[in-house]
Amino acid sequence: MGLGSCGRGDRPADADDSPDAAALAQAAAPDFASPTMAAIKRRGRLNCGVHEGLVGFAYTDNRGEWRGFDADFCRALAAAVLGNANAVRFVPLTNSQRFEALRSGRVDVLWRSTSWTLTREAREGVRFAGVNYYDGQGFLVRRSLDLATAAELNGARVCVQRASTSELNVADWFRARGLEYTPVVAANEEAARVAYGRERCDALSADISALAAARTTMSNPDQHAILPDVISKEPLGPVVKRDDEVWTSIVRWTLNALILAEELGVTSENAGQLARESRNPTIRRLLGVEGEVGPMLGLRKDWAKTAIEAEGNYGEIFARNVGKDSPLDLARGLNAQWNARPAGLIYALPIR
Incomplete structure (x- = not known):
């Protein structure tokens, strides 16, 4: 009697364990549609x-x-x-x-x-x-500035794209280190690259992959270097x-x-x-x-x-x-x- 009351004995009287019921439950799963x-x-x-x-x-x-x-x-x-x-x-x-x-x-x-x-x-x-x-954000600079790290950019003009994670990351990075800089904010990536090319800033900051791409478009790519500092994580x-x-x-x-x-x-x-x-x-x-x-x-x-x-x-x-x-x-x-x-x-x- 005790054994008989365990397990199935506690289930509702109208429970249905038939194969048809199991198939119906499976078929009721949400349709994989988009x-x-x-x-x-x-x-x-x-x-x-x-x-x-x-x-x-x-x-x-x-x-x-x-x-x-x-x-x-x-x-x-x-x-x-x-x-x-x-x-x-x-x-x-x-x-x-x-x-x-x-x-x-x-x-x-x-x-x-x-x-x-x-x-x-x-x-x-x-x-x-x-x-x-x-990816990660970095800095592109002219080799003529003879910079080894981004910490040497104290007081520099930095070109960056408006309303981007790059703009926010630059501000956070300089602030966290107590360094001064002047943001040169451009409407888009191309405008930021143009401003850097015309020497309106000392450094261009963006994702390192974008900096590598920007360098290939310059008249003398070898005259520009990406500093080793990575200031953010960009998945x-x-x-x-x-x-x-x-x-x-x-x-x-x-x-x-x-x-x-x-x-x-x-x-x-x-x-x-x-x-x-x-x-x-x-x-x-x-x-x-x-x-x-x-x-x-x-x-x-x-x-x-x-x-x-x-x-x-x-x-x-x-x-x-x-x-x-x-x-x-x-x-x-x-x-x-x-x-x-x-x-x-x-x-x-x-x-x-």
Whole structure:
């Protein structure tokens, strides 16, 4: 009697443990649907917000084609969701335009060297889907000033972009050290670079990647140096509109698929062969050979394979646009894989 009263004896009399009831409960789970994804499919293209022109990240070549680190991630995302890397409309946006463009639906995703901060998520009505570049703010100076560190900028004129994290970081950095400086505030990044080039300031402060890009555009790049000081943490990544968690997940996992592909040695050249021949279950899941990873996101089974074949894995995108195979020649540094030597911060979430 005592044993019989335990467990099932405490359940409601009308409880139903039949297979049909279990299937019905499972079917009642929220549908993995996205208004943003539905709009993209209707128009047949991804609208991707990018920088107006930043060498290495987003710029147009002499044929008017968009190139760069961020542009390649836009194409990879289009390949993942539409099966066509060229189904992208690039929308150049200024700092002041970028978040409103997301909120209004003018763009589906912002891949525009944007730092992930608490204030932006809390106030701008957006969500960050991940980090694809770990940056930091620094200072570009003329070698003729013979400066070794940023601490020697006491009393200097510093060019910086208005209404940016860069402007706030410079103010905090000088204030914390009791140093004086004169801000030369420009309307946008290009105006700040022009002001520096015309010697209206002694230093240009921005993300180090942007400073490296700015230096390549100068008439005598070797006459300018980036000081070793890094005055902030700037995690850059894709941004989407708030209240579409499904679309946030699709962008997040596409980024992670490209990162994981590098870790596993899956490239644009060998993805097809590995899909046919690899016995590694992690690779097989990534490439859609087994499992239902893509369909769980509302995508095709080979969504990640299509993205990788279109633009390459994370390492290929980095090297081609900002790394060793590019004019910027930036070291991987923090953007190396977690298991590299030396190790970086790039780490793919488990795709399983």
